[in-house]
Amino acid sequence: xxRAELCNPQCLATFCVNRSVRDRVKADITEVQAVNPSFxxxxxxxxxxxxxxxxxxxxLKEKACIEAGIEFALKxxxxxxxxxxxxxxxxxxxxxxxxxxILVQLPLPEHINESTxxxxxxxxxxVDGLHPVNVGKLVMRGEAPLIQPCTPKGIMELIRxxxxxxxxxxxxxxxxxxxxxxxTSLLLTSANATVTLCHTxxxxxxxxxxxxxxxxxxxxxxxxxQGDCIKxxxxxxDVGMNYVPxxxxxxxxxxxxxxxxxxASQVAxxxxxxxGGVGPMxxxxxxxxxxxxxxxxxx
Amino acid sequence: xxRAELCNPQCLATFCVNRSVRDRVKADITEVQAVNPSFxxxxxxxxxxxxxxxxxxxxLKEKACIEAGIEFALKxxxxxxxxxxxxxxxxxxxxxxxxxxILVQLPLPEHINESTxxxxxxxxxxVDGLHPVNVGKLVMRGEAPLIQPCTPKGIMELIRxxxxxxxxxxxxxxxxxxxxxxxTSLLLTSANATVTLCHTxxxxxxxxxxxxxxxxxxxxxxxxxQGDCIKxxxxxxDVGMNYVPxxxxxxxxxxxxxxxxxxASQVAxxxxxxxGGVGPMxxxxxxxxxxxxxxxxxx
Numbered sequence: 001x002x003r004a005e006l007c008n009p010q011c012l013a014t015f016c017v018n019r020s021v022r023d024r025v026k027a028d029i030t031e032v033q034a035v036n037p038s039f040x041x042x043x044x045x046x047x048x049x050x051x052x053x054x055x056x057x058x059x060l061k062e063k064a065c066i067e068a069g070i071e072f073a074l075k076x077x078x079x080x081x082x083x084x085x086x087x088x089x090x091x092x093x094x095x096x097x098x099x100x101x102i103l104v105q106l107p108l109p110e111h112i113n114e115s116t117x118x119x120x121x122x123x124x125x126x127v128d129g130l131h132p133v134n135v136g137k138l139v140m141r142g143e144a145p146l147i148q149p150c151t152p153k154g155i156m157e158l159i160r161x162x163x164x165x166x167x168x169x170x171x172x173x174x175x176x177x178x179x180x181x182x183x184t185s186l187l188l189t190s191a192n193a194t195v196t197l198c199h200t201x202x203x204x205x206x207x208x209x210x211x212x213x214x215x216x217x218x219x220x221x222x223x224x225x226q227g228d229c230i231k232x233x234x235x236x237x238d239v240g241m242n243y244v245p246x247x248x249x250x251x252x253x254x255x256x257x258x259x260x261x262x263x264a265s266q267v268a269x270x271x272x273x274x275x276g277g278v279g280p281m282x283x284x285x286x287x288x289x290x291x292x293x294x295x296x297x298x299x
Numbered sequence: 300x301x302r303a304e305l306c307n308p309q310c311l312a313t314f315c316v317n318r319s320v321r322d323r324v325k326a327d328i329t330e331v332q333a334v335n336p337s338f339x340x341x342x343x344x345x346x347x348x349x350x351x352x353x354x355x356x357x358x359l360k361e362k363a364c365i366e367a368g369i370e371f372a373l374k375x376x377x378x379x380x381x382x383x384x385x386x387x388x389x390x391x392x393x394x395x396x397x398x399x400x401i402l403v404q405l406p407l408p409e410h411i412n413e414s415t416x417x418x419x420x421x422x423x424x425x426v427d428g429l430h431p432v433n434v435g436k437l438v439m440r441g442e443a444p445l446i447q448p449c450t451p452k453g454i455m456e457l458i459r460x461x462x463x464x465x466x467x468x469x470x471x472x473x474x475x476x477x478x479x480x481x482x483t484s485l486l487l488t489s490a491n492a493t494v495t496l497c498h499t500x501x502x503x504x505x506x507x508x509x510x511x512x513x514x515x516x517x518x519x520x521x522x523x524x525q526g527d528c529i530k531x532x533x534x535x536x537d538v539g540m541n542y543v544p545x546x547x548x549x550x551x552x553x554x555x556x557x558x559x560x561x562x563a564s565q566v567a568x569x570x571x572x573x574x575g576g577v578g579p580m581x582x583x584x585x586x587x588x589x590x591x592x593x594x595x596x597x598x
Contacts, residue, residue: 115442119432132435132442133418139434139485140477143414168502176488178439185496186438189475192500194507197484201491203467208493 010265012235014277017161021284025291026068032295041294042071043101043127043286044093048086048112049079054105061103064283070290083112087120094122100294101127103286124296127289129153130178138186146296147289152184154281155216155237156191162235162270164214167192172212174198174205174225174258180218180239188214217258227263236264236271239278311534311569313576316460320583324590325367331594340593341370342400342426342585343392347385347411348378353404360402363582369589382411386419393421399593400426402585423595426588428452429477437485445595446588451483453580454515454536455490461534461569463513466491471511473497473504473524473557479517479538487513516557526562535563535570538577 032039043065047058058074065072075089086104093102102125108114118126123133129149137145159166171193175181185197196208209215209229217225218239230236240258257274265271272278331338342364346357357373364371374388385403392401401424407413417425422432428448436444458465470492474480484496495507508514508528516524517538529535539557556573564570571577 115439132432132439134435135438136431136433136435139438139481140414140431141475141481143431168500170503176440182438182440182488189481189496189498192498194495194497194501194503196493196495197488198493199488199491201467202493204469204493 008265010268010271012158012162012270012272012277014158014272014281017158018280018284021157021281021288022064022068025284025287028291029069032298036298039294039298040071040098041069041100041291042073042098043103043290044073044075044099046075046077046086046089046102046104048077048081048105048108051107054107058105060283061286064287065290068287070287079109081112083116086112086117090117090120094120094125097297099125100297101125101290103128123147125293127286127293129183129289135178135183138183138190141190144190146292148187148285149179149183150285150289151180151218151239151278151282152187153285153288154278155180155184155239156187157285158237158272158278158281159214159235164235164270165191166214169193169213170211171195171214171216172198172208173216173218174209175218175220175239177218181216184216184218188216219258221258222256223258223260225259225264227260227265227267230259230264230267232267233269234267236268237278238272238274240274241279307564307570309564309567309570311457311461311571311576313457313571313580316457317579317583320456320580320587321363321367324583324586327590328368331597335597338593338597339370339397340368340399340590341372341397342402342589343372343374343398345374345376345385345388345401345403347376347380347404347407350406353406357404359582360585363586364589367586369586378408380411382415385411385416389416389419393419393424396596398424399596400424400589402427422446424592426585426592428482428588434477434482437482437489440489443489445591447486447584448478448482449584449588450479450517450538450577450581451486452584452587453577454479454483454538455486456584457536457571457577457580458513458534463534463569464490465513468492468512469510470494470513470515471497471507472515472517473508474517474519474538476517480515483515483517487515518557520557521555522557522559524558524563526559526564526566529558529563529566531566532568533566535567536577537571537573539573540578 062072093099102121104117118130123131129147134145137143171188173181173185176199185195188195206229214235216237222242222244238257238259242256243253244256246254255275361371392398401420403416417429422430428446433444433446436442470487472480472484475498484494487494505528513534515536521541521543537556537558541555542552543555545553554574
């Protein structure tokens, strides 16, 4: 549990939610293996190049896999690899009946088309939930993709953990990106919230935020949302992870969210801390998706 | 042009917009054929059973095809046909390089799974724009499907015809169905409107509607939206097609929209009539999609 969670009653206990998802995944694997010892959920992660931020995220995913009892394999390509070579590996993994989960770490070098790569992964092995078929099924009523994108799925789990039912609530999502904003707005609509999706062209953002019973912010601008805009009692999910210079820190920077936590936590009913809030939930949900995919393969 | 269009300056000239799309499609075909005489855009429409409403819609589509210079083929199955037989025909049509457009008339009998059928049509031949891949690409920034769903595409064309740019405007979509509400909200977001998607669980619908610079209503409830809720000057797109008993009519009913047209047209800046508004645009956009698909196949 981090400092914010310990000190502030409004702070969402993301540590506990995260822990409970990971424990559930681990228990689930053990339970299936008790009946079917050949059940071996595993992830093959493809990394192109050597970005240090990507490598850090990959280490977090590897650690989470090992803790959960999920086998982890890393396939590394130099950043000079051709798109065709990456596609050939994906195609081989799609065919491999012992591999339920495939994840291509983004971003990719410029000469490789991300959309082409994402669409090449078989939808039921797409444990990131970014394949167009999986995204399309988020839109369609009565259709639910086997795999939901990890961060939005984690956000919904955090909202549910507050005990507040999104049905009939006004939800405002700020940011319309493919990874968080757009798919989160779809999941909130599926949960019967009335969703307003705001973005850089929104002219009266503060008015929308003031109405939000549930506020999700994913824009990547430190402390962009002021505390006095928050509706009293709102559930605030801050997806921002911004590195801000801070000479008092040994590293020279601190990590801050898109919401002014200090002020917003005085008003919000529940608020996620940054760091330690949504980020770890994304990894937990990846574990959940790998197990879903492995079970699907077993059927 | 219908009576509403002639009598009311606020009434969107949907007849003219519709005519101009159909003329453009026809001219486009003639132009391509002048260079490439083998260019033959065509539609294969699959009908299961004999619903009279489906048959009426099919006749409208056939007529529009013929007018535009698009070949039309109808494949009829009795409503006792198995899902497998329909899938086999779709598979054969997917393989057939002389067929660019495939449309399965909905609804299907209960023993046939609509989602399975829709997903079986190859995405580039899916001229209805309902395949999950095409819907998924509506969500993803920087991705645009070749084929957009016909009604939402027609709605966007009608909005553009007013000269009003959706960018930065508040759009409210009432109804979150797969065919209209949900995909229209995605197209409006792509056009940089700030979109609120309302539905049966929305608690304060009137407040949302009062804020709407652009209002799209697709709920199927006659005159559900009262004129006094409309924001002065708003663009109102009424997708409703409701059959209401009317003893003064020879048929015994009249067709009315989801919006109280008489009152709303006193307030709105632009409003679509029902009938004659969005309906014919859907057919016009189907023609446009068939030509897009035929061109894609030629490449």
